[in-house]
Amino acid sequence: MPADPYFKKTSTRKMLGECPKMRKRISLYSLTFSLPLFIWQVVFFVFPLAFLVALSFWTVKNFRMQPDFDTINWVTMYGRSIFWQSYGLTFAMAAAASVITSILAFPCSFAIAFKLGPKARQLAIFMMVIPFFTSYLVRVYSWQIFLSDNGIINGFLALVGLEKIAMLNTVFATMIGYLTLCFPLVVLLQLFSLMFIDRTLIEAAHNLRCGRLRTVFEVVIPSARVGLVIAALFCFILSFGDFVSPIYLGGGDPTTLSILITDTTKSGQQWPRAAVIALTMIGTLLAVAFAAIRFAYKGREQ
Amino acid sequence: MTKSNILQSGLTRRALLATGAATLATPMFSRRAFAAPTELTMLAWYGHAEPDIVAEFEAENNVKFVPKYYTGGDNMLGLISQSPVGTFDVILSDAEYVQALQQAGYVEELTASDYEIDDYYPEFQNFPGNWSDGKLFSLVTRFGFLGVAYNTDALTEAEASTYNVFWDEKLKGKVGHFDWHLPNLGQISQLNGNANPYDIDAAAWQAVKDKTMSLRPQIGGFFDYGGTFSSLNDGQMLAFAGIGDWITGVLEKNGAKVRSAIPEEGGLQWSECFSIGKGSAKAELAKKWIQYITSAKGQAKSAQMAAYPALIPNQKGWDVLNVENPAEAKRQGMTKDAGNVIEMIRAGRIKNRQWPVQQSLEEWNDFWSEYKGS
Structure with missing residues (x-):
């Protein structure tokens, strides 16, 4: 195909010129459908976000928030080492969670996409949906029974004569929690991109004497890149803001940003400072999301 | 009977329908007339408007409590400041927040004079925070002590009789913190020998910070209400700072091997007080409730509250409790025997939990965040 921008421009114009009424009708039609989404976005995202920005400039006197325009909250929070320490740590933990979850989920979604028959695949997809039936909090609490010092895993280790391993209230346990939260979703997202890979590409690779493993890395993964990256991105987003796992499995140690938010509000009603943390988190997630999507679709047009 | 017959007998269709409708509606009207309870809103810690505490009062006064539960004084102040005047009829608050x-x-x-304050132990008749410039704004209704909470399989009562046990080598990684700076730092301040743990100068505050930091390697986690319960219950944490019988008492009743001890360095006291919300349209009824819960009968109930037990300041309440549930009275130390809780207070072993006097609350909280992150 010619990559000449002029060609593209003229062809687009030509198309639009051919059916001028169509364009208007489409926009009215699409407006009807996109309006609810637009209103939803304004009411539940833009408005709260604007409020959060305003709130971060308010001041607190004697437990009462007062509308104000003072940068004190930004200066204070950004000047504290604990904030940056928590930030780095939360970012690293969420990044680790998305890498680990993606690696562990890939064989699973690969097997479901390529090795199972249609019926077994449907069952497997259903199995991945089931975890969403129960509350995440309940699932995390039940992990405590497995991971605690007197729990099921250590009980088993004692039975075979091995020493106890401290698991609960560690970063390891937090990671287990992140996996509990993200694994089914990551598998599903990976699966939907793997299922739509053109099989002829794989056959072609085999015909060209490409080994099985090499086919996975050179054909399957590049073809499913968008889905794999989006799955990892979702895992990052969910883990970055999660409060339940770091507090109930990690024992609140180390302090993640979500824990720091609750700490900040716990003394003196410092919601404006909590807003600073929240906005920093939102900004980070937006940056990561844009970077990830850019990477996912890089070179796709050609 | 035909239609004309009905009309002839003087009963029209309209009359029939009206009578029928009225008959069907009668139970509704009578329900409204006799049963519609007055709603009384209560802002409180969890458990204060549950049936074990309020059912009797509700039945006697045709009242229905509508509770709004909070966790922590800051949360409470936030809820009040964000609600219109008169939203809450009754407010339960920790003593340090009453001011x-x-x-x-x-x-x-x-x-x-509306309340039986004369029945209270003298220490509670002029309770700090309840009064301001000779005016009464709230009434202390229950209290409890904070000390060393410990697993009875792991530690003996003698071992748990000092805050130093938290530094014990065998408890490495097994000491938990209730995640709130005020009780934890207050306890360390007591350990450092500060007579008033919350009124300390800069040097003493620095010493408290240093001592606290030295405890960090021992700490297995920082827990909220639910996490504190579960980690003590399953033996994940063997000792706990910043809590007392209000948590271990509930677990102990359910068979867990945990207890709280008041160490030789002294314990802290939390206190809950009832107030009437500003602009309450049902202030009379709210007053009646406070009269009830501070009376001997209400106090005995409060001591045995299912959500978390507590000590009570009303002497006659002690008498009722000792008749109703002598075992619980003994367990909590509310008997006339030597060494009871009032004697502990009188011996100067217990200090009120309060806000820091010479530092700001923010300074203490900021240090707590740094300690957690270190």
Whole structure:
């Protein structure tokens, strides 16, 4: 195909010129459908976000928030080492969670996409949906029974004569929690991109004497890149803001940003400072999301 | 009977329908007339408006409590400041927050003679925070001690009789913190020998910070209400700072091997007080409730509250409790025997939990965040 921008421009114009009424009708039609989404976005995202920005400039006197325009909250929070320490740590933990979850989920979604028959695949997809039936909090609490010092895993280790391993209230346990939260979703997202890979590409690779493993890395993964990256991105987003796992499995140690938010509000009603943390988190997630999507679709047009 | 017959007998269709409708509606009207309970809103810690505490009062006064539960004084102040005046009829608050409530004008003044304050132990008749410039704004209704909470399989009572046990080598990674700076730092301040743990100068505050930091390697986690329960219950944490019988008492009743001890360095006291919300349209009924819960009968109930047990300041309440549930009275130390809780207070072993006097609350909280992150 010619990559000449002029060609593209003229062809687009030509198309639009051919059916001028169509364009208007489409926009009215699409407006009807996109309006609810637009209103939803304004009411539940833009408005709260604007409020959060305003709130971060308010001041607190004697437990009462007062509308104000003072940068004190930004200066204070950004000047504290604990904030940056928590930030780095939360970012690293969420990044680790998305890498680990993606690696562990890939064989699973690969097997479901390529090795199972249609019926077994449907069952497997259903199995991945089931975890969403129960509350995440309940699932995390039940992990405590497995991971605690007197729990099921250590009980088993004692039975075979091995020493106890401290698991609960560690970063390891937090990671287990992140996996509990993200694994089914990551598998599903990976699966939907793997299922739509053109099989002829794989056959072609085999015909060209490409080994099985090499086919996975050179054909399957590049073809499913968008889905794999989006799955990892979702895992990052969910883990970055999660409060339940770091507090109930990690024992609140180390302090993640979500824990720091609750700490900040716990003394003196410092919601404006909590807003600073929240906005920093939102900004980070937006940056990561844009970077990830850019990477996912890089070179796709050609 | 035909239609004309009905008409002839003087009963029209309209009359028939009206009578029928009235008959069907009668139970509704009578329900409204006799049963519609008055709703009384209560802002409190969890458990205070549950049936084990309020059912009797509700039945006697045709009242239905509508509770709004909070966790922590800051949460409470936030809820009040964000609600219109008169939203809450009754407010339960920790003693150190009462002054903030009064200063912000969130509570009504109480008339001392309305309540049986004379039945209270003298220490509680002029309870700090309840009074401001000779005016009464809230009434202490229950209290409890904070000390060393410990697993009875792991530690003996003698071992748990000092805060130093938290530094014990065998408890490495097994000491938990209730995640709130005020009780934890207050305890370390007591360990450092500060007579008033919350009124300390800069040097003493620095010493408290240093001592606290030295405890960090021992700490297995920082827990909220639910996490504190579960980690003590399953033996994940063997000792706990910043809590007392209000948590271990509940677990102990359910068979867990945990207890709380008041160490030789002294314990802290939390206290819960009832107030009437500013602008309450049902202030009379709210007053009646406070009269009930501070009376001997209400106090005995409060001591045995299912959500978390507590000590009570009303002497006659002790008498009722000792008749109703002598075992619980003994367990909590509310008997006339030597060494009971009032004697502990009189011996100067217990200090009120309060806000820091020479530092700001923010300074303590900021240090707590740094300690957690270190």
